[in-house]
Amino acid sequence: MKAWAVAAWLLIWHGLSAYVGQGIILPSPASVAERLVGLASEPSYWFSVLFSLSRIVAGFVLASAIGVAAASLSSWRRRVGDFLAPAIAAVKSTPVASVTVLALLWIPSRNLSVFVSFVTVFPIVYSNVRKGLSETDSKLLEMAWVFSMPARRKATYIYLPQTLPYYQAACLAGLGMCWKAGVAAEVIGLPDGSVGERLYLAKLYFATPDMFAWTLTVIAASVAFERLFMALVRLLAAKVGGAGKAAA
Amino acid sequence: MTGLGLCGVCKSYGGNAVLSGFTGAYGAGEAHCLMGPSGVGKTTLLRIMMGLELPDRGEVVGFGGLKKSAVFQEDRLLEGLSAAANVSAACRRPPGAGAVMESLAAVGIGPDSCSQPVRSMSGGQRRRVAIVRALEAEYDALFLDEPFKGLDEATKAMALRYVRARSAGRTVFLVTHDESECVAMGGTVTYLSPPPGAGGCGNVRRAGSGRPWGSKQC
Numbered sequence: 294m295k296a297w298a299v300a301a302w303l304l305i306w307h308g309l310s311a312y313v314g315q316g317i318i319l320p321s322p323a324s325v326a327e328r329l330v331g332l333a334s335e336p337s338y339w340f341s342v343l344f345s346l347s348r349i350v351a352g353f354v355l356a357s358a359i360g361v362a363a364a365s366l367s368s369w370r371r372r373v374g375d376f377l378a379p380a381i382a383a384v385k386s387t388p389v390a391s392v393t394v395l396a397l398l399w400i401p402s403r404n405l406s407v408f409v410s411f412v413t414v415f416p417i418v419y420s421n422v423r424k425g426l427s428e429t430d431s432k433l434l435e436m437a438w439v440f441s442m443p444a445r446r447k448a449t450y451i452y453l454p455q456t457l458p459y460y461q462a463a464c465l466a467g468l469g470m471c472w473k474a475g476v477a478a479e480v481i482g483l484p485d486g487s488v489g490e491r492l493y494l495a496k497l498y499f500a501t502p503d504m505f506a507w508t509l510t511v512i513a514a515s516v517a518f519e520r521l522f523m524a525l526v527r528l529l530a531a532k533v534g535g536a537g538k539a540a541a
Numbered sequence: 542m543t544g545l546g547l548c549g550v551c552k553s554y555g556g557n558a559v560l561s562g563f564t565g566a567y568g569a570g571e572a573h574c575l576m577g578p579s580g581v582g583k584t585t586l587l588r589i590m591m592g593l594e595l596p597d598r599g600e601v602v603g604f605g606g607l608k609k610s611a612v613f614q615e616d617r618l619l620e621g622l623s624a625a626a627n628v629s630a631a632c633r634r635p636p637g638a639g640a641v642m643e644s645l646a647a648v649g650i651g652p653d654s655c656s657q658p659v660r661s662m663s664g665g666q667r668r669r670v671a672i673v674r675a676l677e678a679e680y681d682a683l684f685l686d687e688p689f690k691g692l693d694e695a696t697k698a699m700a701l702r703y704v705r706a707r708s709a710g711r712t713v714f715l716v717t718h719d720e721s722e723c724v725a726m727g728g729t730v731t732y733l734s735p736p737p738g739a740g741g742c743g744n745v746r747r748a749g750s751g752r753p754w755g756s757k758q759c
Contacts, residue, residue, distance in 0.1 A: 435593055436617040439609050440631040440678055450619045450630055533621060 320502040328502040329509060337486070338510075345406060345488040346514055349475035352410025353467060353522075359411075360418030361460065367419075368426040377419070385416045393478040402482040406489070409478035414467035418460070425459030426452060454533045461526050468522060472515040544568060545590075545682070545712070550599030552585055559585045562599070565731055569603075572713040572728025576720070581733045583716040584614060587684050590714060608633075610680035612688040616671045620660040624650055624670045627659055631678045644673045647703045649696060664691050672700055676707040683708055685715045689722060701725050 303322050310321040320328075332338045367374030384392075389409060396408045429452055437447045479489020488507060495503035546566040552559050559582040567573045575583045588594040590604050591611060610631075618627050624645055629635035645655050648669040659667055672688055688704070689697045705726060715726055723730050 432613070432615060432617050433619070436611075436613065436631075439591055439593070439611050439684075441608065441633065442631065446630055450622060454619075454621050 317499055317501050320505055324502050325505040325509065329506040332503070332506050332510075341486055341488050341491050342510060342514060344484075344486050345475065345479060345511075346518070348404065348406040348487075349410045349471055350518060352407040352412075352475065353414050353471045355407070356411045356414035356467065356471075357418050357464065360415050360463070361422050363415075364419050364422035364426060368423055374423070381416050381419060384412055387412075389413070389474045389477050390481060392474075393481045396478070397482055402484040403487075405478050405482040405484055406475040406487070410471040410475040413470050413474040417467045417470065418463045421459040421463035421466075422456055425456035429455045449533075457526075457530050457533060461523070461530070464522060464526060465519075468519040469515065472511060472518075476511050545603040546601075547586070547589070547596075548600040548602065550586075550589060550596040550601065552582070552589065552594065552596050560589075560596070563733075567712070567714070567729070569712050570710055572708070572715060572726040574723035574726060574728055574730045575714060575716045575733060576718065576723065576730060577733030578735070579718075581735055583733055584686055586733070587686055587714060587716055590682075591684050604682070607681040608679055609682055609684065610675045610678040611684040612671050612675045612686060614686045614690070616659075616667045618659045618667055618670060618674075621658055623656045624659055624662065624666070624673075625655045627670055628674045628677050631674045633679050636677060641673075641677065644677055644703075644707075645670070648673055648700050665693070665696055668692060669696070669700055672704060676704060680711070682712040682714065685713065685717075687716055687718070689717075689719070 306319075306322050310316075310319045313319045316324060363373075363377060367377055392409055392412050393405065396405055396412075400408055433451050433455075434447075436442075437451060442450075476489050476492065479487040480493050481489075483490045483493060488511060492504060492507045495501075495507060544566055545568075546564075548564050550560050550563040559580075563582070563586065575586060577583055585594065589596055589601060591609055592604065619630060622630060625638060625641045628641045628644070642652055642655055646652070650666055650669055650673075654662065654666060659670055662670070668688070668691055675683060675685070675688075685704070689700055692700060701722065713726065713728065715722065715728070717723060720730075
């Protein structure tokens with residue numbers, strides 16, 4: 294992301310805010326920044342950020358791990374894939390609001406964002422990794438078969454490098470989605486102390502600068518986690534790519 | 542390991558007969574060259590022997606349960622791994638780094654190149670890595686499908702010397718268009734010719750100068 298582009302958008306925002314002239318409808322970037330600094334000085338702000346972050350990230354990590362495991366299993370045993378297909382199709386097209394309202398019947402609202410984040414990310418990771426596995430180079434698999442390569446070596450040297458780009462793409466898509474869905478679920482379920490609840494309260498009291506400040510907080514947390522997680526995945530990719538060096 | 546053979550083997554793809562009643566017997570511990578024009582079914586025959594393809598009809602004798610090793614028509618290397626790691630990855634009991642380096646050096650791949658990912662190697666180097674991988678792996682039968690393709694004459698001679706030395710007294714099947722490779726390997730030669738007419742299975746193909754089985758013996 295280029296600094297000049299961010300500056301340009303801030304300028305556009307400032308211009309629009311000045312044109313509208315009503316902070317309750319569109320506050321200026323300066324007033325939002327001022328509010329953000331004010332919020333950040335309160336411990337409850339950090340508690341809310343930590344509350345939502347830990348749950349949304351937990352949902353993402355769970356979805357990522359179980360998605361990879363389920364995709365591997367369904368590639369290995371076709372019936373598993375057939376069994377999971379209707380559930381995946383249903384989850385993919387169910388609106389976040391429906392998932393949230395239904396989930397509230399089954400689980401306490403404080404864990405809502407874990408579930409919603411999981412349900413949002415799982416089908417993305419599952420579908421991408423499964424596609425990656427199904428498109429693994431059959432010639433390399435033949436080679437492994439001829440040489441009677443053990444399963445662990447096949448997984449490390451053939452499946453992992455060939456599936457990793459699909460997993461990376463899934464993570465990139467899932468990381469943005471899990472924050473959108475997780476916070477939306479919190480706004481509906483209103484777990485105490487969550488970012489979603491603070492966003493809802495800001496809306497209730499027409500505290501528009503607060504709404505913008507919380508939204509910026511979500512964006513910042515989402516981008517920071519995305520960068521951190523993708524850096525870890527890139528590290529893994531480099532390790533897989535350079536495995537030869539280590540093995541040699 | 543006793544005799545190996547194929548008896549009345551037929552294989553077709555989409556109605557096009559590639560092998561039509563192929564019959565041949567091969568002694569264990571010997572080198573066998575398979576020659577013939579392009580598209581005649583040499584690679585298909587090798588794939589059937591390796592167990593990568595099933596024949597439509599006919600019998601494959603003695604190949605099941607053998608430990609196999611191969612140089613495929615394509616290099617089929619693990620791109621992210623070094624030359625040495627590619628060799629080790631294919632071995633049931635990976636040899637020591639020193640032994641692998643020595644084998645790679647025997648085909649002209651020096652220690653500097655050994656630790657590079659194979660994706661950064663030239664076509665000729667990659668081919669030689671594939672050859673060393675096949676020869677270093679533990680095997681009862683070695684299948685070589687045009688293994689020296691793309692190598693210049695000097696490199697080919699070096700690689701051929703290495704293959705001959707490392708596979709002496711072992712069962713080797715070599716597909717090639719170059720008769721000098723067969724001569725160098727010192728084995729029997731089977732010439733394959735195209736099936737007479739399209740389709741149909743039952744035209745027994747001559748199994749060259751190996752030890753052909755007559756159709757009655759199958």
